[in-house]
Amino acid sequence: xxxxxxxxxxxxxxxxxxxxxxxxxxxxxxxxxxxxxxxxxxxxxxxxxxxxxxxxxxxxxxxxxxxxxxxxxxxxxxxxxxxxxxxxxxxxxxxxxxxxxxxxxxxxxxxxxxxxxxxxxxxxxxxxxxxxxxxxxxxxxxxxxxxxxxxxxxxxxxxxxxxxxxxxxxxxxxxxxxxxxxxxxxxxxxxxxxxxxxxxxxxxxxxxxxxxxxxxxxxxxxxxxxxxxxxxxxxxxxxxxxxxxxxxxxxxxxxxxxxxxxxxxxxxxxxxxxxxxxxxxxxxxxxxxxxxxxxxxxxxxxxxxxxxxx
Amino acid sequence: xxxxxxxxxxxxxxxxxxxxxxxxxxxxxxxxxxxxxxxxxxxxxxxxxxxxxxxxxxxxxxxxxxxxxxxxxxxxxxxxxxxxxxxxxxxxxxxxxxxxxxxxxxxxxxxxxxxxxxxxxxxxxxxxxxxxxxxxxxxxxxxxxxxxxxxxxxxxxxxxxxxxxxxxxxxxxxxxxxxxxxxxxxxxxxxxxxxxxxxxxxxxxxxxxxxx
Numbered sequence: 001x002x003x004x005x006x007x008x009x010x011x012x013x014x015x016x017x018x019x020x021x022x023x024x025x026x027x028x029x030x031x032x033x034x035x036x037x038x039x040x041x042x043x044x045x046x047x048x049x050x051x052x053x054x055x056x057x058x059x060x061x062x063x064x065x066x067x068x069x070x071x072x073x074x075x076x077x078x079x080x081x082x083x084x085x086x087x088x089x090x091x092x093x094x095x096x097x098x099x100x101x102x103x104x105x106x107x108x109x110x111x112x113x114x115x116x117x118x119x120x121x122x123x124x125x126x127x128x129x130x131x132x133x134x135x136x137x138x139x140x141x142x143x144x145x146x147x148x149x150x151x152x153x154x155x156x157x158x159x160x161x162x163x164x165x166x167x168x169x170x171x172x173x174x175x176x177x178x179x180x181x182x183x184x185x186x187x188x189x190x191x192x193x194x195x196x197x198x199x200x201x202x203x204x205x206x207x208x209x210x211x212x213x214x215x216x217x218x219x220x221x222x223x224x225x226x227x228x229x230x231x232x233x234x235x236x237x238x239x240x241x242x243x244x245x246x247x248x249x250x251x252x253x254x255x256x257x258x259x260x261x262x263x264x265x266x267x268x269x270x271x272x273x274x275x276x277x278x279x280x281x282x283x284x285x286x287x288x289x290x291x292x293x294x295x296x297x298x299x300x301x302x303x304x305x306x307x308x309x310x
Numbered sequence: 311x312x313x314x315x316x317x318x319x320x321x322x323x324x325x326x327x328x329x330x331x332x333x334x335x336x337x338x339x340x341x342x343x344x345x346x347x348x349x350x351x352x353x354x355x356x357x358x359x360x361x362x363x364x365x366x367x368x369x370x371x372x373x374x375x376x377x378x379x380x381x382x383x384x385x386x387x388x389x390x391x392x393x394x395x396x397x398x399x400x401x402x403x404x405x406x407x408x409x410x411x412x413x414x415x416x417x418x419x420x421x422x423x424x425x426x427x428x429x430x431x432x433x434x435x436x437x438x439x440x441x442x443x444x445x446x447x448x449x450x451x452x453x454x455x456x457x458x459x460x461x462x463x464x465x466x467x468x469x470x471x472x473x474x475x476x477x478x479x480x481x482x483x484x485x486x487x488x489x490x491x492x493x494x495x496x497x498x499x500x501x502x503x504x505x506x507x508x509x510x511x512x513x514x515x516x517x518x519x520x521x522x
Binding site: 037038041044045048049052055098103106107110113114115116117118119120121124136139140163164165168172176196197198199 | 313314316317319320321323324326327328330331334337407408416417418419444466467470473474475477478483
């Protein structure tokens, strides 16, 4: 029989597998890349989502404008759009097959929008935006398209500020932590310092690690930066994950270095040091220092990876 | 289901959500502001006078009304503020978290554990928020809770969830922030200080209990 098995000799579980295969093949054959009409439908759905969320977006823009630590929010939608644009070729080739699993997601997200808006909890309402978008893409275009687009959609979460109550508690803990590390480092350098909570008492003056000096307000921006940086080039997933996660501790490190430099200059130069560029543009200096540290880490990891492959 | 049908279903859902959002009238009214004025002039053996220094209990610009009293008992002093708020999470209300206890010139803020049987003896005690604020030269113990009607919330997240539920379901948006402050002694006296605040909290809650 030349190795061909008669159907009646096949074990039952294999027979089920053989029987299921044609259906899967048929489904694969049905799933085609999206036509213009389907992209248009997605465009209309996204436009409708944007229209529905206009009041939420106005509130977000207000927050980004009012609080300098949230101003990275303006860049987030642009970076998200860039991440999608980067995948435009693979998106165009991805077969679409809308999934009903998107529908409960959309309903849940809209419930969050309504409850959050009517209940005065903007965080809940805002968080529903990326969830709605995930639902829309899944419902209209299917799982394979979502697999291509989820990073860009999830990235939008970085534009949503944490609830102020959470942020406040984290900020205070961070101030204590930052003051403690700075005092320890100053002690190692040989600068006499007495830490009293968030106050650093130097022989010539007392410095307060204020809310603005804390690392926390910058963490969301730095995580967003790390995630965007990690997506910029083709890299192994593990390097992307490390670069994304490393942005926060690197930001913390940059902030501690800034606090140490400020304290040192206050000790040696006096109050005039508090008017220097590094202290005045604290957010910018921490941001730039973190970018430099990310590039250094990226170079190191990429070399490590290439050496491993060689 | 074809893409056109799916898009139609989606637009119907969006329209329903938009209709809900736009047809709902904003909740701005206070249901029972009278309970704010129920702050008594005496709490047990403590007698009071009007007013509390803003350095001790800051005034929040988003409060609608407030009653602030200084209580004395022998050489002990305690400050009480009961403020009415309407709504949550707008731009002004968000900053309220900075106005609960003093924030200027503060070296350290230590959370301390405090619970009080607000709902009466034999009921499970309510865990209240309490902090020791350490400023130059002195320490201040501040205990506080949010109250919606008769429900007291020591946890900020439980309070916000309850207020959200009230705003959506019952269309009420009013709540009270009740604060009690007193000078805190050294750490060894903390449990005695907490016991004093606990008794004041129970008496104060009983006086304010006339809500819905």
